Amino acid sequence: xxxxxxSLGRFILSRYAEPGDTLTRMERLPAxxxxxxxxxxxxxxxxxxxxxxxxxxxxxxxLRQERENGQVRRRVxxxxxxxxxYERYSIEFGYLQNVEAGEDVRVLRHGEHPIxxxxxxxxxxxxxxxxxxxxxxxxxxxxxxxxxxxxVREARREISACWDVAEPVTTWWHRHPELHxxxxx
Numbered sequence: 001x002x003x004x005x006x007s008l009g010r011f012i013l014s015r016y017a018e019p020g021d022t023l024t025r026m027e028r029l030p031a032x033x034x035x036x037x038x039x040x041x042x043x044x045x046x047x048x049x050x051x052x053x054x055x056x057x058x059x060x061x062x063l064r065q066e067r068e069n070g071q072v073r074r075r076v077x078x079x080x081x082x083x084x085x086y087e088r089y090s091i092e093f094g095y096l097q098n099v100e101a102g103e104d105v106r107v108l109r110h111g112e113h114p115i116x117x118x119x120x121x122x123x124x125x126x127x128x129x130x131x132x133x134x135x136x137x138x139x140x141x142x143x144x145x146x147x148x149x150x151x152v153r154e155a156r157r158e159i160s161a162c163w164d165v166a167e168p169v170t171t172w173w174h175r176h177p178e179l180h181x182x183x184x185x
Contacts, residue, residue, distance in 0.1 A: 004144030008124075008132055011147065015126045019070030024125040024159055028078040028118065031086035032140040044089040047183055051093045060101045067102030074104045076162045077169070078118065081111035083179055086140075092181065095169045106166030116161035123148070125155050 005011045016023045038053025051057075066073055077095065079087050095105040108115050122134040124145075133148040173179075 002135065002144070002146050004135070004146055005132065008145040011130075011132055011145070012124060012126060015130050016071065020072075022072045022074065022125075022127055024073075025075040026078075026119075026123050026125070026155070026159065026162075027075065028122055029136060029140050030080045030084045032136070032142070034140070034142050040093050041086065041089050044093050044181075045085065047181075049183065051097075056093070056097075060097055063098055063101035063103050072104070073102065074159075074163075075106070076159060076166055077105065077107045078115065079107055079109040081109065083109075088179060088181065091169060091173055096173065099168075099170050105169040106163060107169050107172050108162060108166045109172075113167065114165050116158065116165070118162075119151070119154060119158055123151075123155055125152070125159060128152070128156050131155050 012023065015021070036055060038051075038055040040048075040051045040053050040056055043052045063073060075095070075098070077087075077090070095103075099105055107113075122136070124132040124134070126132070129152060131148045131152045132145045133151060134145050135143040137143055
């Protein structure tokens with residue numbers, strides 16, 4: 001039986017706070033059903049031009065402060081061959097702003113990029129030493145996270161292999177205007 005962490009946030013923040021610390025996120029699900037989006041996904045689907053949640057502004061501020069503190073946050077996002085609405089939303093309302101605030105986000109799209117063999121779960125890798133393995137149900141609802149030190153070596157190898165072939169999200173998105181939302185005014 002999996003023993004979930006009491007708080008994923010505390011687990012990460014207790015290990016990722018000093019200049020030079022690194023935090024890397026691996027995301028591979030086509031969609032997430034998480035309350036942390038604060039209604040932004042629904043707003044995106046109804047045509048909003050920018051995120052509406054206060055949590056989003058806090059995330060951007062956190063990223064800016066991390067950058068100013070000398071911390072490094074990275075993300076590898078595995079994308080579907082036919083992007084889901086959630087993937088498009090996460091790029092438009094998330095990753096593009098995250099990059100401006102200091103996060104380095106790279107993408108690998110099935111059918112477009114060579115994708116190395118992958119582990120079958122999402123995770124946070126902290127300072128290449130600590131791993132928080134994420135658990136989701138079939139609908140992308142977050143169930144919890146567990147500390148998984150036995151998987152650090154495999155995750156480091158995976159991140160390295162993916163990073164070498166992944167494309168910066170901003171560059172990739174600008175090459176694919178056919179995937180952008182067409183807002184009517």
